[in-house]
Amino acid sequence: MAYLSTDKVEHHFHDVVIIGAGGAGLRCALQLAEKGHRVAVVSKVLPTRSHTVAAQGGMNAALGNVSSDHWHWHMYDTIKGSDYLGDQDAIEYMCRAAPQLVRELEHQGVPFSRLDDGKIYQRPFGGQSREFGEGGQASRTCAAADRTGHAILHTMYQQNLKAGTHFYEEFFALDLITDENGCQGVMAWDIANGEYHLFQAKAVILATGGAGRIFKTTTNAHICTGDGGALTLDAGLPIEDMEFFQFHPTGIAYVGPLITEAVRGEGGYLENAEGERFMQRYAPTAKDLASRDVVSRAIAVEIKEGRGCGPNKDYVLLKLDHLGADLILEKLPNIHELALRFSGVDCTKEPIPVQPTAHYTMGGVPTNRFGEVVYTQSGDTDVVMPGLYAVGEGACVSVHGANRLGGNSLLEIIVFGRACGNQVMKRLKEHRYHPKLNPDCWQDGVARVDRWLDEHNQNGSCEPIAVLRDEMQSIMQTHFSVYRTDEVMSEGVEKIEDLASRMSKLIIEDKNKVFNTELIEALELENLMALARVTAAGALARKESRGAHARDDYPERDDEEWMKHTLGSILDNKVTLDYKKVRTRPMTVESFPPKKRVY
Amino acid sequence: MTAMIQIEIYRYNPEQNAEPYMQAFEVPIEKTGMKLLDALNYIKWNLDGTLTYRRSCGEGVCGSDGMNINGVNGLACITAIDGLKQPIKVRPLPSMEVIRDLVVDTTHFFDQYRQIKPWLQSKTPTPEHERLQTPEERAELDGAYECVMCGCCTTSCPSWWWNGDRFMGPAVLLQAGRWIKDSRDEATGERLDQLEDAFKLYRCHQIMNCMEACPKDLNPTAAINHIKRTLLNRKS
Numbered sequence: 027m028a029y030l031s032t033d034k035v036e037h038h039f040h041d042v043v044i045i046g047a048g049g050a051g052l053r054c055a056l057q058l059a060e061k062g063h064r065v066a067v068v069s070k071v072l073p074t075r076s077h078t079v080a081a082q083g084g085m086n087a088a089l090g091n092v093s094s095d096h097w098h099w100h101m102y103d104t105i106k107g108s109d110y111l112g113d114q115d116a117i118e119y120m121c122r123a124a125p126q127l128v129r130e131l132e133h134q135g136v137p138f139s140r141l142d143d144g145k146i147y148q149r150p151f152g153g154q155s156r157e158f159g160e161g162g163q164a165s166r167t168c169a170a171a172d173r174t175g176h177a178i179l180h181t182m183y184q185q186n187l188k189a190g191t192h193f194y195e196e197f198f199a200l201d202l203i204t205d206e207n208g209c210q211g212v213m214a215w216d217i218a219n220g221e222y223h224l225f226q227a228k229a230v231i232l233a234t235g236g237a238g239r240i241f242k243t244t245t246n247a248h249i250c251t252g253d254g255g256a257l258t259l260d261a262g263l264p265i266e267d268m269e270f271f272q273f274h275p276t277g278i279a280y281v282g283p284l285i286t287e288a289v290r291g292e293g294g295y296l297e298n299a300e301g302e303r304f305m306q307r308y309a310p311t312a313k314d315l316a317s318r319d320v321v322s323r324a325i326a327v328e329i330k331e332g333r334g335c336g337p338n339k340d341y342v343l344l345k346l347d348h349l350g351a352d353l354i355l356e357k358l359p360n361i362h363e364l365a366l367r368f369s370g371v372d373c374t375k376e377p378i379p380v381q382p383t384a385h386y387t388m389g390g391v392p393t394n395r396f397g398e399v400v401y402t403q404s405g406d407t408d409v410v411m412p413g414l415y416a417v418g419e420g421a422c423v424s425v426h427g428a429n430r431l432g433g434n435s436l437l438e439i440i441v442f443g444r445a446c447g448n449q450v451m452k453r454l455k456e457h458r459y460h461p462k463l464n465p466d467c468w469q470d471g472v473a474r475v476d477r478w479l480d481e482h483n484q485n486g487s488c489e490p491i492a493v494l495r496d497e498m499q500s501i502m503q504t505h506f507s508v509y510r511t512d513e514v515m516s517e518g519v520e521k522i523e524d525l526a527s528r529m530s531k532l533i534i535e536d537k538n539k540v541f542n543t544e545l546i547e548a549l550e551l552e553n554l555m556a557l558a559r560v561t562a563a564g565a566l567a568r569k570e571s572r573g574a575h576a577r578d579d580y581p582e583r584d585d586e587e588w589m590k591h592t593l594g595s596i597l598d599n600k601v602t603l604d605y606k607k608v609r610t611r612p613m614t615v616e617s618f619p620p621k622k623r624v625y
Numbered sequence: 626m627t628a629m630i631q632i633e634i635y636r637y638n639p640e641q642n643a644e645p646y647m648q649a650f651e652v653p654i655e656k657t658g659m660k661l662l663d664a665l666n667y668i669k670w671n672l673d674g675t676l677t678y679r680r681s682c683g684e685g686v687c688g689s690d691g692m693n694i695n696g697v698n699g700l701a702c703i704t705a706i707d708g709l710k711q712p713i714k715v716r717p718l719p720s721m722e723v724i725r726d727l728v729v730d731t732t733h734f735f736d737q738y739r740q741i742k743p744w745l746q747s748k749t750p751t752p753e754h755e756r757l758q759t760p761e762e763r764a765e766l767d768g769a770y771e772c773v774m775c776g777c778c779t780t781s782c783p784s785w786w787w788n789g790d791r792f793m794g795p796a797v798l799l800q801a802g803r804w805i806k807d808s809r810d811e812a813t814g815e816r817l818d819q820l821e822d823a824f825k826l827y828r829c830h831q832i833m834n835c836m837e838a839c840p841k842d843l844n845p846t847a848a849i850n851h852i853k854r855t856l857l858n859r860k861s
Binding site for chain 2: 071072075076079080087128129132133134135137138140141142143144145146160170173175177180181185186188189218229247248249280281283360363365366367368369370457490492496534535536538539540541542543547
């Protein structure tokens with residue numbers, strides 16, 4: 027076995043290696059481990075620390091427990107919510123699978139809240155309708171109080187303990203091992219022991235989550251650094267639709283923690299400084315339960331026009347005290363705790379100050395609806411990269427298009443985690459043995475760490491990584507926010523490119539091997555920087571307003587020119603853009619053609 | 626002049642230090658409502674890049690940053706600087722092996738979690754739809770399922786300090802209790818059999834440090850008492 031040209035890298039052999047232990051990675055691992063495959067989950071944090079844990083409001087499925095519902099209506103809402111950039115085959119697949127998979131989660135032990143008849147509790151969420159927008163608000167979001175992500179992540183972890191999944195905890199993925207036959211594995215760094223590992227596998231699955239930390243104020247955890255997207259770019263492959271970044275309407279002002287849309291689903295609403303319930307002007311029918319991009323833009327306009335609250339007039343108020351303390355403590359206990367801790371507000375008595383806050387990465391590693399990573403070659407936009415898969419927020423299937431509906435992210439991770447597992451099984455039937463790798467294939471991964479730990483690599487300068495990261499986050503926040511213009515973004519692209527060129531001059535103080543978290547932050551900054559570059563370039567290039575990408579200078583959606591996905595790559599250290607068509611043909615039903623989006 | 630916070634932090638780097646030591650830092654108060662994690666981040670990003678601790682969500686739901694703060698275990702990200710006596714003394718969670726600075730080895734803790742089989746066990750065929758559960762039955766799980774597995778309670782428990790190799794500790798027993806209480810679980814008997822042991826369960830002497838320590842205001846002591854009472858009722 028031992029044929030690598032080094033003895034400092036431990037070589038592991040698994041059927042499947044999954045990078046990331048959030049909901050998508052663990053659901054995929056479960057599908058495979060239950061069938062007896064040898065599955066390794068490689069995660070930079072302990073599994074229950076993954077960011078799925080912070081999801082609050084719930085998971086969409088047309089169960090019809092509260093109001094009449096059908097997966098086809100859910101599909102319509104999702105396509106409309108995506109501003110017609112979502113791929114309709116994948117959306118149909120997801121919405122059809124949803125009821126069965128929510129019930130499966132229940133069977134696995136998720137402590138869903140209950141209705142009086144004992145069925146799973148469902149609440150209304152933004153952008154949900156019955157009868158294709160004609161039948162009023164739907165109640166489609168299955169919830170475990172306002173801790174649904176926590177409940178699902180812990181259940182997935184428990185099920186994987188039962189299934190015997192191999193966990194490599196606190197291992198950081200450094201480099202994908204690819205050759206002419208596709209992806210063969212991944213190089214990783216054992217954070218606690220400071221050692222190198224090569225995980226060889228017949229299938230490698232990226233389940234690395236979002237990249238919210240490219241922005242300064244975000245609801246995302248510190249760990250959301252887009253690692254899978256960066257590994258993909260580094261392998262010479264493109265990533266998709268990164269300019270579509272969701273700003274959640276209700277992050278706690280100035281600090282970031284999320285206040286779930288469930289607050290508005292349960293009957294809360296937004297007020298400006300004049301005490302006006304302003305959403306009825308922007309969305310006469312859905313009001314506060316319009317789609318997230320619509321509500322975030324409305325708040326931005328209120329603030330811009332001087333109707334914001336507080337000394338700086340830069341936030342609005344989320345009022346929910348009229349719901350009563352009983353309902354709040356039963357259905358929204360976590361919100362009550364967060365508001366108290368992070369803005370000192372008792373939300374049973376006072377409104378919560380909120381601002382649009384960077385929240386969700388709609389873009390990511392391009393895949394088909396089986397989770398296989400795809401790229402473009404000689405005009406074919408769906409060429410499969412053998413052995414490489416991506417699921418969850420880090421992937422772009424694309425079911426969210428230009429704007430994700432609340433409650434569809436927990437759904438996506440479960441649906442496509444499972445679908446990907448099933449697709450991987452087909453590959454495992456055809457690939458029974460691990461092929462021999464290039465004995466030098468470990469080198470790029472090791473070089474990535476050595477560059478930072480090398481005592482002599484001083485380069486004459488000593489800029490700390492925290493300063494550069496802070497600059498990057500500020501640039502993204504200022505130049506690529508809720509409203510965008512050519513002028514502001516051009517300047518942003520220039521600044522980001524300039525910043526990226528300073529990366530090689532950075533150093534870290536900590537040269538130790540054991541649990542070197544400064545090293546991890548440096549590696550994460552490399553990943554973030556790559557994604558920020560692609561995000562900035564994609565945003566500047568797209569001359570229209572669609573979903574989360576709203577431009578003052580191009581205020582309308584342009585289906586003729588721009589109903590297409592962006593594919594951004596970094597080749598020879600230059601960002602290059604390409605495009606591919608939206609898949610408008612569903613699996614079995616009629617296509618939903620684009621029309622004007624009104625809530 | 627910006628007001629400054631005095632912090633003393635436990636430092637231990639196995640590659641450099643034979644012994645751990647306390648190091649003092651001064652951190653400016655940057656905003657109202659500042660949390661201890663903000664202060665640690667300030668140190669790491671401005672004063673000393675080698676300071677080592679775990680953190681992720683920053684809002685008290687992932688359980689990464691459990692540590693001992695002025696003698697009491699808690700999560701740094703939701704512990705306000707206001708109200709902490711200065712100099713704030715920050716140490717790793719007690720009784721776990723220190724890997725570096727504030728980072729401890731949680732392997733044994735999670736291994737004990739695995740031992741109680743923390744997954745729904747049922748022998749009856751799964752129904753076509755969800756298993757039904759009344760809101761009252763579901764309410765039984767409140768106060769247990771919210772646990773973030775940070776280890777603050779378990780590492781505050783003297784019984785676990787002394788007998789942690791065999792005593793399950795409060796966090797894991799709280800989870801054991803959750804599955805015993807869950808109306809959908811059909812392995813209550815086996816779960817109780819497994820716990821009926823002088824060490825696994827009965828090393829809890831109601832010291833109640835766990836309840837004091839829990840950053841999520843859960844009450845493991847009550848859960849342990851519930852298990853003990855259920856065992857007693859089973860005998861009579």
